[in-house]
Amino acid sequence: MTDNRRFVLVRRPDGTPVPDDFALQTAQTPTLAPGEVLVRNVYASLDPAIRGWLDDAPSYMPPVPLGDAVRATTVGTVADSANPEFAIGDWVLGLNAIEDYSVAVPGGFTQKIDPAAVPAVTNYLSVFGAVGLTAYFGLLEVGKPKAGETVLVTGAAGAVGSLVGQIARIQGCRVIGIAGGPAKCARLTERYGYDAAIDYRGKDEAALVAAIAAAAPDGVDVIFENVGGIILDAGLMNLRDGARVALCGLISEYNAPAPVGVRNLWQLIVHSASINGLLVRDFVPRFSEGAAVMGGWLAEGKLVFDEDIVDGIDNAFAAFMTLFSGGNDGKLILKI
């Protein structure tokens, strides 16, 4: 079988990742033990969460070992099978790595997918994947918005945030988004239906606090938080009583040399409010339910989504880093 190109972690990043933290290596294509399948990864999902997996820090899964290909959710086809349930050519979704071929043990998150059931097979990495279901379950089950409430979304133009804003609108909420730059802010209101958009660029915490207050004079009931740092701190200064913060990510912290943290936790006491950590893994048993509802909204034209597909494993590093510069437009996917 052909050689296996792998995007390998060779050094743990110190703050912002640099190209020398990674290497594109070629290895022998692995052989299979009984029950395993060999997946030809066709598309890999590039997510902010990957940054966390590169650190040797306690998390919800072990760090990527040095010398291993960088972990990522992929969709691909079965290239070889030692499992009677999987035939060569079957499409599968799973937590694999940025490499041509991964060995997968079916079960859990690794499952067969039907490319004919969706407009494009990449949708299993976006609207029908962890990203879409993070938006769906995170907003509805963790943020718990009620019709008429005000929802603030940070990282609002991102893969998750753009869906969260639309789902909140479908729930009858007023929705405010924070994003970086005028182009993204225009996309929030014009494409994703946000009621108001705030450009965080050039704003300090006080200016962010004022901008949120101007967009939500009565405060916010739900924050869907992807960013952290002063953006979260500014949101906390605008809570209504009983507000819920669904904490999905802290992308402003991932490359910081030291954790940024938040300083306005006192506001949780003032408003009997809460911050609730959100891991989509907790909702795996309900994924099909969520995907069905999202599919219905898509069919009805109530939901739009964007994918930003970068071609070639050679571009893995540069593509990944756009997540932190805000350079991507929609769900970032690498075609391997």
Add this chain to the structure above:
Amino acid sequence: MTDNRRFVLVRRPDGTPVPDDFALQTAQTPTLAPGEVLVRNVYASLDPAIRGWLDDAPSYMPPVPLGDAVRATTVGTVADSANPEFAIGDWVLGLNAIEDYSVAVPGGFTQKIDPAAVPAVTNYLSVFGAVGLTAYFGLLEVGKPKAGETVLVTGAAGAVGSLVGQIARIQGCRVIGIAGGPAKCARLTERYGYDAAIDYRGKDEAALVAAIAAAAPDGVDVIFENVGGIILDAGLMNLRDGARVALCGLISEYNAPAPVGVRNLWQLIVHSASINGLLVRDFVPRFSEGAAVMGGWLAEGKLVFDEDIVDGIDNAFAAFMTLFSGGNDGKLILKI
């Protein structure tokens, strides 16, 4: 009527309060409008929350105005009444101020109390007051501990913390307390029944993380947080999946020149955990229910509590500051 001695805020503290932020002034005893009562404050509750009311910052109640006596919960007797429901000599509990006489409008938190119903009338400021009910409702309704779970209490020897630890034990939990100094730590295990005590003095965040991990090798299910800063950050590094942090106070921050904040929020995502702000005001309609249960535990000998009564309005400043140095033993009360 006699003059009214008042402990007045004359300047907003910049960080740690200093004596010159306050003045003991004497004013005319106020006269009453119809419906009001004049309360001779006998005991005032000195609470960390008072520090927050001294700042001109958004909170759950307006700041104490400059030139006004410092707000405090008091118990006292009716000295004059323009309200047919209140007779001279009646005992009342209310949110008044550190002064001989306050004008109160009955209703809401201001209510008649029966000194014969409790061992000492000061108990309305401790175990049967906001302190006791903060411990009761905060732990049970916000922390939601289940039998067999591990509960971590910070500020564990304090007025609220000492009760929280005991209530958690009554619920069948394993209870770990963090306090300052060997004497307080001994009191945690010997008097309040904590399973383990950690002395935070001399420990940096890493040492605190390790000490909690040693006392709770499987992590903690509930944190009852009174302190904030590195103590909260250390607790966050020891969460179990689904853990709840009941955020009662952040005393380490109240005198800090800038907010200290927390830097390990990422752990909320890792463990699908939450931080929930706790204001006892939310439970006012259930106060009698909570007081009845606490009274039952007291009668059964399952609960002990301590009051530290300082005599004289002249000592208001020095007494208040012991809350931040950890110098008080039990619920701090000022006899006016």
